[in-house]
Amino acid sequence: MVAMAGGVSGRTDPFPGPAPVPRARVKRFLRGSEEKTPRAVAPRLRWHLKNLGIRENSAAEKAARWEPLLPEEPGFLEVEPGEDSARISQREIADAVDIGSAAKHFELRLEQFGPYRLDYTRNGRFLLLGGLRGHVAALDWAQRRLLSEFNVMETVRDVSWLHCESLLAVAQRRWLHVYDSQGLEIHVVRSFQNLLHLQFLPYHFLLAATSSLGLLHFLDVSVGREVATLSTRSGRAAAMAQDPATALIHLGHANGTVSLWTPNVAEPAVRLLAHRGAVRAIAVHGSGRLMATAGLDRKIRIFDLRTFGVLQEWGVPIGASQLDFSQRRLLAAACGDLLQIYPKVDSGCPPVAPFLQHRVPSPARGLRFCPFQDVLGAGHGMGFSSLLVPGSGEPNLDALEQNPFRSRRQRQEWEVKALLEKIPAELLTPEPALLSRVDTAGLEQKHQERVQRLGFDPTSKPKFRPRRRHRGRAPELRRRQRQHEETRARIRQSLEQKEKNQEEPPKKKRKKEGKTPQKSGNKLGENLQKSANKKGENPPKKGKKLGEKLQKVGEKIPKNQEKREGNAQKIEKKLGKKTPKIGQKNGEKTKIKRKRQKGGPGSKLGGKAPKLGGSPPNRGALERFRK
């Protein structure tokens, strides 16, 4: 390199080598404390550690070198001296910004179906709205494209996107329902009852839900397994949030405490007395350092999650019912019908006045900042408002991590990658660095834990039972017994075969029934759920009925025809057989797809509408919005 530098031009580089990076900047990317590890005695280890240190440093230096290449700057709002930024209205902001940004400020008037909860996907592209009175709408809000819209005909407590925009979870009056982006119901999870809040942990593929009974459920959506159900023993949790850094679930309780949960331990990792009254809202910043709580005592407190100390606190006119942190540490609070956005929470003293303020038509029930956008979404009784909050979103996005502009194909690839990198729920701990530490527990304790984990003692020997010896005619007897067993097995097999053959035709009938819109859809869901829960085990009643029907049919149909049918069913059965093996979820998916081919996706939704009494009224509103 040096030789080359002197080459063509005859000039040498006056500053040879890469430009030095200031140590302070490198340090930001170094992990772990600066404290010295004890010096190694063995020269080989010493050399190894030294090498490690060098590699660590060089990696950090490379990261630091790339840092200035993050080109985007966050938005900001500058006011005239003496002017109060909180008095600037949304209209003024929208007038001042460019057309593209101004278009992000809009209102949806959805008056009929009550206050709305909302959720953005992690890339900030899609919006999910769930009205209390059953209206659920999924939309690509930036492009004004409606993905689907339907009414679940039940109270909707909360809505949440799952890992991407193709699946969404709705906490309905009774159970948890999972729909796809077209509004097709995919799962009903009946063990999750009376849910209040939903939170999806994206890296663990866990859906966390709290119920009014004070239970905290965890559902692994990648395999459809219920990971844990924990009793909070504090009654109904009024607020729920997740810590994106550690994936802990924060629950706010009526006794003023905030508890932090993992699915692995039956008691909260931390309990924190945050307010004198009940906790109404919690928000955790993405860095995992700040937690904001609002209580009935009309205060907002900011906690440092590393020390659990109160950083700031201030009172609000009437207590805040909703809180949310933006990516750049702005805090939004919904105090009745007043939305207050506080300036960046980092300095020592609490904010003097709100940074922005906006009045929504009725008290807000949902409040979310849109990731990577300077947008705050608020769901309220009169619909949904999208507000402009300059400087709230992170301007530099990591497209490998979350890409707002990804195509379908990219999304699919990302999905596969995310599934491969899924973190098991077991590893969810309050301190993520736990795994890199050496466990100091003793052998005995380890064994106990293993037994506890497995549910049995693998090292224990089975109790000794003396073998009973037969004498005399024993071999003869045994031979007979074996014969008897074999014949029985044969008979059983043939019977099963028969039953299975008989099962197939009524299924077709049921599918036809499935076309009928509302109730059957629910039933279908139920059936699916049952089948999902019991792993292909058929409910006995149905089997009987079907058997009876078949018998009747069998009387009428000539034998050869039956045979033909039987063959077809066999093929079908073969196909069908495979599906449950792959996994519950997949199996169900395939089934549903088959149904959809027959019934058509629209027909079900279309069928719903008339029963609701005319076309969905929101349709009109969204159509308007689209224009």
Added chain:
Amino acid sequence: MATWTSSWRALRQAARARRDTRWRFAAVPACGAMAEEDPAAAAAGSGSESEEGEDGERRHRQLLEAISALSGRKRRKLAERSEASGQVSEFNVTCKGAGEKLVLSELLQPIHPKSTLGSVRKELARVKRKAAVELPLSKEEAKRVVREAAYVTTSKDVGKWQQVVLQNRRAEQLVFPLRQDIATVTPLERATSAWKARTPLEQEIFGLLHKTQQPITDPLLTPEEMASVQAMSLEEARRRRAELQKARAVQSYYEAKARRAKRIKSKKYHRVLKKSRRRQALKEFEQLHKSDPAAALARLEELEQLRMQERMSLKHQNKGKWARSRAIMAKYDLEARKAMQEQLARNKELMQKVRVEPPEEELCEVPEEDTDTTALPMPSGANPWMLGKPSGLAPEPEAQEGPRDDRVPGAVENKDEMQEEEEELSEEEALLQDFEQKRRERAGSPKGQDRDHGADETEIGAEQPRDSPVPPVCAEELGDSPVPPVCAEELVGTGPEPPPQPQEQLLLSEQLRRVQTMEDVESLAKDELVEEQEKLVTLRAGKRAQQQEKGRAGDRHTKKASAKRKMISLEAVLDGKPQEMDCPSLPVVLEEEEGGIEQHGMITEAFAGDDVVADFRREKRKAEEAGKPQPVNLVLPGWGEWGGTGLKPSARKVKRFLIKPPPAPPRKDQHLPHVIMSEKRNIHAAAHQVSELPFPFERHQQFEQSMRTPVGPTWNTQRAFQKLTAPRVITRTGHIIQPISAEDVPNTAPGSEARPEGEAMPRRKAGPGKKAVFRGKAVSRGKGVSKGNAVSKGKAVSRGKAVPGEKAQPQRSRAR
């Protein structure tokens, strides 16, 4: 002596014999031998016989002898005794040695003549000493010897690989095949170096360039330019020199002066000097106080620090060497006595503690007896022992002066000076006190407020804007009372009700101060009441004072004050008075939540407050209790003593057999009153943890350090990720990987590439001194392993042995 006589006798006999056998001289071998040895001496010896007048004979014989000597034949024939002759004396003594001259040195030699058999004897002894011919070595031993020799040679041969192996082991990445012909790109410069200017134009240009020494590769500056830039102008140099000279001169003057001053022994001079310095300092301080109070405060602090240090050092006691010598002198020397007094006074002054806390009452209210006699209990809450008042109090100097005067009756003339000094001191102290007072005022001491509140509440309203709202920190920490505490803190709705049993509760309260006297306890009770009132007042005042600035300042002050007085309490965490946000508009529509939660919320709001805190505290205590390890009770009732219903095992047994477990490690939340942290292990995660320290690591910190940096692409840049996850061994497809050969060794050992001939030469040379080399190698190997490279490097160079040198060199190259 005996030698002398015997030889003398021998000589005489010889002479007689010669006389007898005149013509038979040929038969005298001894004489011939003598003559042969030294003819001159023989001649000299014969000279002694000239007295006997036989000159002719002698000469003749001499001649004959000389002739015979010329022939060169040596005759060493011992005299044979063939027949009786004159040569043989009757005393059986030969005339051997006749005619010899006597040499003194011979006479001085020991009597025993050197035996010619000595060497033979020695030989014989040696032969005798020698055992029989050694047996040949046994087969095993012979093999062992061979093996040893083989080992040494082989280890030497193999030793040259050691470096290679080490290097390969340490290499971050090995690319096989190891020998690769790297296609090097020759830089353009080198490629064109062979190029020469041919055309006249080119030559002219080159000539110009070379003449001016224009830089071709590094075009920044020519050598002349560099020189001119570096050079200094003459004027500047002169100026600089002058400056240096002056500085040196001044320094020497100053040093001389200092030396002179140091040598002055006059105490008076030093005292005056000290005093003047003190005065100067005081004056400066006053000026500073006027100009920059903050700096003055800092200075004061510094002084205080100094004082503390001096106090700590115990320098001013009467135990030092100087002090003891003075004490001896004090009886006679007035001066010494005075010095002693001064010293003691200073000591006393230093030993007096400055009051840590301002007392409740005004200083002047404190009766004077109390200040002197500390044994009396103080009405204030602070430790009475700590209440040594500052020496600057007005009445004190006088009070202390009396006894001092009594002690020093003779020192009347010094009194003026003393007084003067004390005046100074008191002035200083007054100043300090003034500062202290001001500082206290500035800090807005809560105690003062207390008094004010106690006096009347109407005043407080006026005072409040200036002073911050004191935080409603709860005074009582109802630590261990199982009864749910009465809510005394929730004062929003209720009036200032005193707690039902103030005394009992107060006894349970936690404070940093130690309550020592009955009065303290009483004052505590007063404090509580006062605080209650104060809280109320501040609540009211807080509402009034809504301005942001003051609120914040107040927060700071209150924090300070509370930190001083109170332990960290749960209420303190919860009850921090938040500032109200000033909003341009207020919410109009109140929330209508779902019915259930609203009712519930209403109820909780109504009953919110103390029970929440108490519940939480109870829960925390429960968690703490549960976390404590339980003692194991191994007491068997009735064992070794009477048993039966109603009988309890004896206390001794219980004490013996109740096994207490070691205390649990401190809880993580021990300093966080508002937090309960679970101490439960996450067994599912623990299953994934490493349970034993992996091999090369010696400490767990080392392992943790190696694990803490993630290598995934999510957390690293692309390049860093590639580097961190690069494979250790790369094999190139389609290439044959040959086993490493001896030719590769010098190439891979980096030290050898510098001078390959040097490497080869010593190897050839090493032949002759093989043994030495081996021995040297064994030593150096040990050293090389244990100590590293520095030791063996020199050896390797001098001896031409490659082994240790090889070890040393690659590391150096690595460092490069």
